[in-house]
Amino acid sequence: FSHTCNMEPTAGNKVELDSFQVKKAVQALQAYLKSTSNQKQLLNETEQICLLVTFWKIPKKDQTIRIPLPHALRxxxxxxxxxxxxxxxxxxxxxxxxxxxxxxxxxxxxxxxxxxxxxxxxxxxxxxxxxxxxxxxxxxxxxxxxxxxxxxxxxxxxxxxxxxxxxxxxxxxxxxxxxxxxxQGTTLTVGNKGSCCLVRVAHSGMTTDEIVENIDATVGTISKKLFMKGKSIKIIHLKSHTSISLPIYTSDLSHLKVLEEELKKASLAKASRKQQKGKKKSGLKEKAAKEAVAEKDVKLDGGDDGGENVKEEEEIPQLVPIESPSKKPKLEDAHRKGSKKVPKSSATKRVQKPKQGQRKMVKKAPKTQQKKQKKASV
The missing domain is CATH 3.40.50.790 (Ribosomal protein L1/L10, domain II)
Incomplete structure (x- = not known):
């Protein structure tokens, strides 16, 4: 085994495990399991060995990663x-x-x-x-x-x-x-409800080298298949269900500077997008204002050449009231001044014009008079 297990993941999620540290943690965990597995040895039961993976950020999406192992779990x-x-x-x-x-x-x-x-x-x-x-x-x-x-x-x-x-x-x-x-392999379920997830990689019945090889394969597959961009793995611990967690990998603190730079870049990109949108809106407003001014100038130029014609076209002819035929034409002022009013007789006063909607009441002559009139006409 070389001092470092160099895997070939993506550049953003590259993880380098210290093989000496991994082997030391495995041996310590095996010693602990032997001291606490007297009852399980009688039942021929093995205890599961897991990796606890902690991310820098909570994943946005759920993901299930299938991990083939060189040594079967089951x-x-x-x-x-x-x-x-x-x-x-x-x-x-x-x-x-x-x-x-x-x-x-x-x-x-x-x-x-x-x-x-x-x-x-x-x-x-x-x-x-x-x-x-x-x-x-x-x-x-x-x-x-x-x-x-x-x-x-x-x-x-x-x-x-x-x-x-x-x-x-x-x-x-x-x-x-x-x-x-x-x-034979194992699966890692990455959820969006927390930054930690657990994956089984071995059992207590395996040798130290087999456990180390399974850990190496598991970390390599996780770093390759993760949806998360950039350095996403923060800490990796080795543990069983009853033991404490033993760290086998810790990300560099320099990664925090990288995260800050990424956040700054993202904020600058957002600000530039907002500025571009504002410039586009202001440019559209200026264009609209220029077009409105140009239209006004065109109208004014057209009014200088033929303003009188435009006014004449725009003027609406006034309506002259037409005198009704029932009314008599008015006499001239001079004649009106010279003439005197004639007193109305009692007969004319009695005869009144019928109002609108009323029938004219005409007095009929007696029948004897009507007969005489017919004979005279004959």
Whole structure:
């Protein structure tokens, strides 16, 4: 082993582990586990060894990173469950037999128990049945074609216990290798609710060199596949479920200066964008003002040449009142002054003009007079 384990991640997330420090931490943890595992040795149980990864920032998005390991975490006795889709024109039993035959033909090392989607919906619908299913298996796999339909049927406890099914393309030509890598490897779930996450890398039954190689592979894969840009990993600790955390990597404090510079650059970029937007708006306003002034000048120039014609066109002719034919024309002033008013007789006073809307009342002559008038006319 060289003094430093130089991995080949992206330039922003480059992590250099001190192999001497890693080996020292592993040996200290193994000594602690041996002193506290007298009861577990009787039951042939091994304790999990994990890496606690702390980031500088809380991730913005959730991410699941699959990590292949050079030394398998699980034994051949591991319990694996595989959720498959319902094959057309097949019952649940026929579907289960079909996939078991397929897995034996390709030579899968870890034979999973096949559960068709129809069986999951019917037999594992009660809450107690889901809890038993969760406790009976160590790892869950799912057909990629039904991955989106599983969360509503398996419940939230699979995700809280970090046993969410890993999707597998069952139509892959190299299906046996894919399944073995998934079962032998490990997964890191990066959440957006905190800056720390835990990943299993080994168990107490491994040798020191095997644990160190798994740690090296895990850190390299995490630094390569992280969505976060720049130096994102702050501290890495090695621990078991019952031990204290032993630091194996600490980021340089000079990284804080890099973060400050990035923040300054981001703030300057925002300020420049705002200035550009303000300049664009002011330029548009100036253009509009210039166009308005030009329009006014054009109107004034047109008024000097033919202003009288424009005024004449704009003037509206006045309406002259027309005298009604019922009224008599007014006499001249001179004649009006010379003439005297004639007193109206009592007969004329009695006869009044009918008002509008009223019928004229005409007195009819007696019948004898009407007859005389007709004879005279004849």
């Amino acid at each position: 034994n051949e006795s591991v319990e694996v469950c595989l959720f498959t889709r319902d094959e057309p024109n097949m019952t649940a039993d026929q579907t289960e037999r079909f996939y078991k035959k397929l897995l034996t033909q390709i030579g899968v090392k870890y034979m999973p128990q096949v559960i068709p989607f129809k069986v999951l919906k019917t037999e594992y619908k009660p809450f107690e049945a889901k809890r038993k299913l969760l406790s009976n298996f160590d790892i869950f796999l799912s057909d990629a074609r039904i991955r989106r339909r599983l969360p509503s049927h398996i419940g939230k406890h699979f995700y809280l216990r970090k046993k969410a099914p890993l999707s597998v393309d069952l139509t892959n030509k190299h299906l046996a290798k894919v399944l073995d890598r998934l079962i």
